[in-house]
Amino acid sequence: xxxxxxxxxxxxxxxxxxxxxxxxxxxxxxxxxxxxxxxxxxxxxxxxxxxxxxxxxxxxxxxxxxxxxxxxxxxxxxxxxxxxxxxxxxxxxxxxxxxxxxxxxxxxxxxxxxxxxxxxxxxxxxxxxxxxxxxxxxxxxxxxxxxxxxxxxxxxxxxxxxxxxxxxxxxxxxxxxxxxxxxxxxxxxxxxxxxxxxxxxxxxxxxxxxxxxxxxxxxxxxxxxxxxxxxxxxxxxxxxxxxxxxxxxxxxxxxxxxxxxxxxxxxxxxxxxxxxxxxxxxxxxxxxxxxx
Amino acid sequence: xxxxxxxxxxxxxxxxxxxxxxxxxxxxxxxxxxxxxxxxxxxxxxxxxxxxxxxxxxxxxxxxxxxxxxxxxxxxxxxxxxxxxxxxxxxxxxxxxxxxxxxxxxxxxxxxxxxxxxxxxxxx
Amino acid sequence: xxxxxxxxxxxxxxxxxxxxxxxxxxxxxxxxxxxxxxxxxxxxxxxxxxxxxxxxxxxxxxxxxxxxxxxxxxxxxxxxxxxxxxxxxxxxxxxxxxxxxxxxxxxxxxxxx
Numbered sequence: 222x223x224x225x226x227x228x229x230x231x232x233x234x235x236x237x238x239x240x241x242x243x244x245x246x247x248x249x250x251x252x253x254x255x256x257x258x259x260x261x262x263x264x265x266x267x268x269x270x271x272x273x274x275x276x277x278x279x280x281x282x283x284x285x286x287x288x289x290x291x292x293x294x295x296x297x298x299x300x301x302x303x304x305x306x307x308x309x310x311x312x313x314x315x316x317x318x319x320x321x322x323x324x325x326x327x328x329x330x331x332x333x334x335x336x337x338x339x340x341x342x343x344x345x346x347x348x349x350x351x352x353x354x355x356x357x358x359x360x361x362x363x364x365x366x367x368x369x370x371x372x373x374x375x376x377x378x379x380x381x382x383x384x385x386x387x388x389x390x391x392x393x394x395x396x397x398x399x400x401x402x403x404x405x406x407x408x409x410x411x412x413x414x415x416x417x418x419x420x421x422x423x424x425x426x427x428x429x430x431x432x433x434x435x436x437x438x439x440x441x442x443x444x445x446x447x448x449x450x451x452x453x454x455x456x457x458x459x460x461x462x463x464x465x466x467x468x469x470x471x472x473x474x475x476x477x478x479x480x481x482x483x484x485x486x487x488x489x490x491x492x493x494x495x496x497x498x499x500x501x502x503x504x505x506x507x508x509x510x511x512x513x
Numbered sequence: 514x515x516x517x518x519x520x521x522x523x524x525x526x527x528x529x530x531x532x533x534x535x536x537x538x539x540x541x542x543x544x545x546x547x548x549x550x551x552x553x554x555x556x557x558x559x560x561x562x563x564x565x566x567x568x569x570x571x572x573x574x575x576x577x578x579x580x581x582x583x584x585x586x587x588x589x590x591x592x593x594x595x596x597x598x599x600x601x602x603x604x605x606x607x608x609x610x611x612x613x614x615x616x617x618x619x620x621x622x623x624x625x626x627x628x629x630x631x632x633x634x635x636x637x
Numbered sequence: 638x639x640x641x642x643x644x645x646x647x648x649x650x651x652x653x654x655x656x657x658x659x660x661x662x663x664x665x666x667x668x669x670x671x672x673x674x675x676x677x678x679x680x681x682x683x684x685x686x687x688x689x690x691x692x693x694x695x696x697x698x699x700x701x702x703x704x705x706x707x708x709x710x711x712x713x714x715x716x717x718x719x720x721x722x723x724x725x726x727x728x729x730x731x732x733x734x735x736x737x738x739x740x741x742x743x744x745x746x747x748x749x750x
Contacts, residue, residue: 250563251563271704271705273701292707292709293707293708293709296705297707299705303702307698307702308702309644309648309693309697309699310697311648311693312648320647390560391560394560397556397563398553398557415520416560416562417560419564420564435562435564435565436527436562436565485615
């Protein structure tokens with residue numbers, strides 16, 4: 222069993238939004254970044270993985286077993302961090318920990334205390350008085366204290382300062398020193414993933430646009446910039462998120478080699494970031510935002 | 514061992530890693546059968562992804578610069594100087610093909626190209 | 638289940654303090670309607686605590702945490718129902734305790750139950 226998580230043809234419809242045939246595979250020992258704009262279906266997918274809502278069709282296998290029929294045993298082995306604080310604000314950190322810990326058979330007080338010390342968690346403070354970063358760290362400490370094999374994080378970094386974000390990434394990397402653990406990390410702050418993610422899955426409008434290793438993604442894609450004249454002579458179908466104005470065009474292209482072959486040095490070819498890839502794939506080329 | 518990775522360089526990260534390790538092996542800074550850091554440890558230290566590091570190690574192993582013992586880790590292999598020369602020559606060949614292709618694209622003649630090589634070779 | 642109920646009680650530290658005052662208040666105000674006063678009093682306190690627990694749950698959206706934990710949904714729901722009986726028992730004991738104290742001190746208060 223080398224797949225930590227396997228999602229096949231997952232669908233879920235709401236009145237105004239639907240998730241259409243989502244396929245994601247996460248291997249053991251790696252970290253997958255799950256990116257997409259707001260409202261693209263990231264949280265819905267995570268809710269389905271965590272079995273918080275019922276799917277319409279498809280299959281979700283975690284640790285090789287179905288997540289609905291093995292709900293309890295799977296959750297024993299999952300650590301979760303959500304983007305908002307869902308803890309009871311009235312309780313202190315210590316009380317909240319005591320509420321949660323008895324549910325896990327494999328809860329390890331020693332690990333929790335270690336993280337509490339490392340994160341400098343104010344153990345006797347009420348949760349409502351914690352800063353946003355502190356709440357996330359507390360959430361993380363809880364998620365890591367029961368020997369979870371799969372860590373699921375739903376936009377853990379939104380609203381956090383860069384310092385805490387980089388601390389988080391460091392923690393995640395040290396977690397991955399154990400090659401039997403995997404991390405599934407949803408975010409729209411792609412710079413978090415530029416460095417450490419192994420796999421990237423991009424979702425837009427409830428559909429998976431791509432899912433592959435970050436290295437492949439960054440190596441095969443390129444940003445092309447050139448004059449409009451060049452555009453008319455060549456096939457623009459290859460371009461993703463083509464945008465043109467009076468001065469020229471820019472677009473993302475899936476096949477860097479082909480672009481070099483076709484255009485040579487006549488256009489500017491740039492290395493994209495994950496953010497570029499997300500923006501180009503998800504924007505509508507005919508859509509212009511203007512100010513009044 | 515020293516490895517410096519640039520995230521903004523055009524060269525893919527795994528290649529930077531491969532080249533730097535190779536260089537150190539060839540220069541003898543990393544000696545035969547010296548253990549290398551584990552893939553995951555190196556990834557963490559360099560703040561790069563595990564897959565990138567794995568790819569670099571795989572590449573180095575394929576080229577015979579390191580050997581990986583399952584469950585124990587990776588070590589610097591005994592490098593064969595002749596083999597190394599051969600691979601380098603092959604690499605030069607590949608780069609030359611690339612240069613010639615580009616030269617043809619802009620209509621450079623063989624003589625012009627040869628002159629260019631001569632100037633650069635002697636000048637440096 | 639025990640932990641779920643414990644959590645509900647732990648969460649309501651403030652509401653529990655308030656309920657003590659309410660018990661005293663009801664003892665005085667409801668004492669003149671006879672034994673029915675006890676029933677009304679116990680009902681009111683139970684209602685206050687059940688509603689309070691649910692409101693806090695709702696405010697923090699904590700149901701998401703609960704259903705993400707390795708517990709059956711049925712257990713979560715059941716524990717809410719069981720907690721009603723615990724609150725009721727607490728309220729009843731509270732009233733009898735006040736009654737006991739009033740009797741002990743011979744306060745000029747007419748408590749029929």
